[in-house]
Amino acid sequence: MEIFDSVVIGGGQAGLSSSYHLKKRGIAHVLLDSNAHPGGAWQHRWDALTMSDVHRVSDLPDDPIPDAADTERANAFVPAYFADYERTHDLPVVRPVKVQRVGDHDGLLRVESANGTWLSRTLVNATGTWTRPFIPYYPGAETFAGEQLHTVDYPGPEHFRGKRVLVVGGGASAVQFLGALRPLTDTIWVTRREPVWRTDEFTPEIGREVVARVEERVRQGLPPRSVVSVTGLMLRPQEREAERLGAYERRPMFSRIEPDGVRWASGEFEHVDVILWATGFRPAIEHLGPLQLRSPRGGIQLDGTTAVADPRIQLVGYGPSASTIGANRAGRSAARGVAAWLASEVVEQTA
Numbered sequence: 001m002e003i004f005d006s007v008v009i010g011g012g013q014a015g016l017s018s019s020y021h022l023k024k025r026g027i028a029h030v031l032l033d034s035n036a037h038p039g040g041a042w043q044h045r046w047d048a049l050t051m052s053d054v055h056r057v058s059d060l061p062d063d064p065i066p067d068a069a070d071t072e073r074a075n076a077f078v079p080a081y082f083a084d085y086e087r088t089h090d091l092p093v094v095r096p097v098k099v100q101r102v103g104d105h106d107g108l109l110r111v112e113s114a115n116g117t118w119l120s121r122t123l124v125n126a127t128g129t130w131t132r133p134f135i136p137y138y139p140g141a142e143t144f145a146g147e148q149l150h151t152v153d154y155p156g157p158e159h160f161r162g163k164r165v166l167v168v169g170g171g172a173s174a175v176q177f178l179g180a181l182r183p184l185t186d187t188i189w190v191t192r193r194e195p196v197w198r199t200d201e202f203t204p205e206i207g208r209e210v211v212a213r214v215e216e217r218v219r220q221g222l223p224p225r226s227v228v229s230v231t232g233l234m235l236r237p238q239e240r241e242a243e244r245l246g247a248y249e250r251r252p253m254f255s256r257i258e259p260d261g262v263r264w265a266s267g268e269f270e271h272v273d274v275i276l277w278a279t280g281f282r283p284a285i286e287h288l289g290p291l292q293l294r295s296p297r298g299g300i301q302l303d304g305t306t307a308v309a310d311p312r313i314q315l316v317g318y319g320p321s322a323s324t325i326g327a328n329r330a331g332r333s334a335a336r337g338v339a340a341w342l343a344s345e346v347v348e349q350t351a
């Protein structure tokens with residue numbers, strides 16, 4: 001079986017950037033992606049999400065993203081850009097391949113899937129979070145007679161017309177959903193913590209500060225926090241009408257779910273037809289379990305993008321690099337980390 005110098009898992013922004021930088025360094029690798037088509041998680045975003053709704057998609061290395069009309073659908077525009085990029089740079093993408101397990105094999109990494117097995121000296125994990133939606137458990141959830149959806153299922157605002165919708169979660173997705181839904185239908189918003197609103201401009205300095213704070217957690221081996229927990233929330237012009245209608249008058253979390261609605265500890269009850277869980281995601285890293293990368297503090301401790309527990313492994317799009325700009329930069333750092341490991345192996349063998 002061929003032994004690769006590196007295997008990249010995941011074909012989103014982080015994986016493509018990593019593959020580009022590995023190729024530029026002449027490192028023999030393959031990129032395995034579970035989707036049938038290019039586009040990473042973007043291809044699964046809802047139809048109503050336009051390029052004017054997304055905060056900004058960063059350029060992939062050496063190939064700026066084309067200008068998009070505000071009305072372009074993000075789930076078509078970004079995947080088309082990624083597809084062009086894979087072709088133009090002749091990246092070694094193999095799909096669809098869902099990696100199920102990565103384990104040790106005589107000092108090499110054995111990457112296993114239902115479609116084949118790959119052996120490699122190093123690994124760049126770029127699997128994002130979209131495939132691991134998170135819904136917190138509340139008592140009675142299984143008794144709810146209405147509809148429960150997560151961000152990954154969001155069918156666009158029209159689906160909710162005339163229904164009473166409870167939006168759960170304090171992140172950017174919840175803010176966007178309320179912005180789209182409140183002008184059409186009745187909504188209630190609940191969050192665990194009081195939302196922190198940002199009213200000043202989000203400057204590059206603030207961006208760097210935010211990344212540094214998430215980086216510090218990951219350096220200590222703590223589970224990464226969502227970026228919004230450190231950036232604060234912002235309202236855009238398209239959400240002002242919902243604000244005027246009271247969509248952002250937030251209530252604390254309910255304590256239980258009943259067949260027709262939700263009840264707070266005080267006994268207060270609200271009838272709802274739909275619970276929309278905008279409660280985020282977890283890193284899609286179950287396949288790395290056998291490598292035992294987790295620190296006792298619950299996260300994977302990183303030095304830059306290198307796993308401290310096993311320096312053969314690079315994690316990109318994880319923690320501080322979980323944004324398109326961060327994922328992009330992390331690709332360069334991962335290729336550097338891979339090259340450093342391969343060079344250290346050569347030194348060891350010749351010593």
Ligand SMILES: Cc1cc2nc3c(=O)[nH]c(=O)nc-3n(C[C@H](O)[C@H](O)[C@H](O)COP(=O)(O)OP(=O)(O)OC[C@H]3O[C@@H](n4cnc5c(N)ncnc54)[C@H](O)[C@@H]3O)c2cc1C
Nearest residue numbers: 010012013014034040041054055056099128317322323324
């Ligand atoms: C609704 C929404 C809007 C967003 N808007 C913005 C924005 O405007 N600007 C911004 O900077 N960020 C935004 N983000 C965050 C941003 O999308 C991500 O940080 C970034 O795109 C993630 O890129 P990625 O390459 O890490 O992951 P992904 O794009 O999720 O790519 C991961 C790839 O890995 C594959 N994969 C997963 N598991 C496996 C496996 N076991 N084997 C093989 N392949 C696997 C997946 O199928 C996927 O193709 C948004 C996120 C959400 C949820």
